[in-house]
Amino acid sequence: MKHGIVVIILTLVINTPLMAFETNPEIERGHYLVRDMLSCTHCHGEDLGGAEGVQVAGITSNAPNITDDEDTGIGGWTDKQVSQSIRNGIRPDGSYIGAPMPVNTYKNISDDDLKAIVAYLRSLPLVNRTIKPSEMTVKSRKQHGPVIDKVPAPDGQDPVAKGKYVYELIYCSLCHNAFQNNELYVGVGGNPFKQPDGSVVISSNLTPSGNLPGYSDEELKKVIKYGVRPDGSKLRPPMPTEIYHNVADTDLNDLIDFLRSLPAGEAPSPAAN
Template sequence: MLRTFVLAAALAVATAGAANAQSDLVKRGDYLVNTIMTCGNCHSPKGPQGDIPGKHFSGGLSWDEPPFKVTAPNVTEDKETGIGSWTDAQIKHLLRTGVRPNGVPIAAVMPVGFYKIITDRDMDAIVAYLRTLQPIKNKVPDPVYRFPAKSQTPPGAEKEYTAAMLKDPVKHGFYLATIGHCFECHTPMGPKGHDWKFYGMGGMEFPGPWGKSVSRNITESKTKGIGAWTDAQIKTAITTGVDKDGAHLKPPMGFGYYAHMTDGDIHDIIAYLRTVPAKE
């Protein structure tokens, strides 16, 4: 009788521990997806006031570019129009490689090249959070691929980071800036894609309902970049969309998402940005 009680108690403790671990993963995934990774910026449909309530992650922005014509897909748990029928391994494979379960590559607008750096634990957390999304039936248009175009990987992000590496503030800042694909927008494009010689120099144009925005130089240049900005001014720009001169930044900069990041994470991103060589 005592043995049965002990076994039952041990099983209850183990079950509670597993539940707590899963809860921690979901919380971490929620934080990553809804802050630095800004997934809803593309995957949630937009209305005049922003994301359409009740439709989060059910399919979003569209792009009609020379290589492809695509719409950000539904990533809710709907089995027919979302990813509810995918396995965890298939979701991770897509995020690591950009290849769907049916073997078809996704468009290069999805920054999977920046996701190679994601730790195993954070990848588990992202998938755990996606599994909590309410299934919403919404079929987006099928993609049209005109010619191959691969997502590029920025220098230093070619392989997965370890937990030990994230203890260093600058490396942690690089990690966050990379999974947040900041330099996807803040590095100019050439005929063959991003030209990493001009890493962080900005200059890409983004037309939209806001008019046309141009990505800023975020190198340490004191005249063209943010080298003359204080840490507080950089933090304000990241989290509120207001630059050091009081001008309001335009989308698709995801400052509404970054506003919910921890002070520690913002501090480390700024610490990393301070290391980006000046480019004019």
């Protein structure tokens, strides 16, 4: 009888951490944000313990350890300091985080989601790995605009508002928004991206002036997640379809609702093909 009780107790002890992780909505949300929406693993490594020689948009950089290791990661930082580094690109010592960390995109992360990201990072297995900052990263350190303290979540009952949030978080705005004379053009594309072979890819117009009205919602999901157009042709870099494979259909549905809501517009540069 005693032996049976011991087995039961050991089973409970072993399973409790996993069960806690699986039933903690905040950590589950953080997991989804870090790995599937923001794709932090692309730079910081699958274990998020940091990586060297990371290639992002033609930039080679080293990404630091963001596990909770006290010596080489963020274990010595408070939750507020971790949040500040993500949203505003400011380390605890007051120095700025350099490229290619997309701080201006992360300024859009809601308070609740930022809290979930920090909770998930705290839950990771510790990795003791020292990553030295690359020379390019050090040279590019600068203030990332005004400091943002509060960001409300989008209206949960408004698919277009939620879709706009997704549009910002999964980096669509970095390539498909355009600026001219301090005016923002959302979704019009028209930005040139030089390829290794010397050719130039122009980001597509995602407004009704582009090709999207000819795509069904399901076809558009396939374009986003797998980079394949309805005619079978494939998108070219820098469209990062490989990081969109696990974005939830609910988020893609909201994103598409947002794109369908955009007014027709043209890029203030050569039109995309």
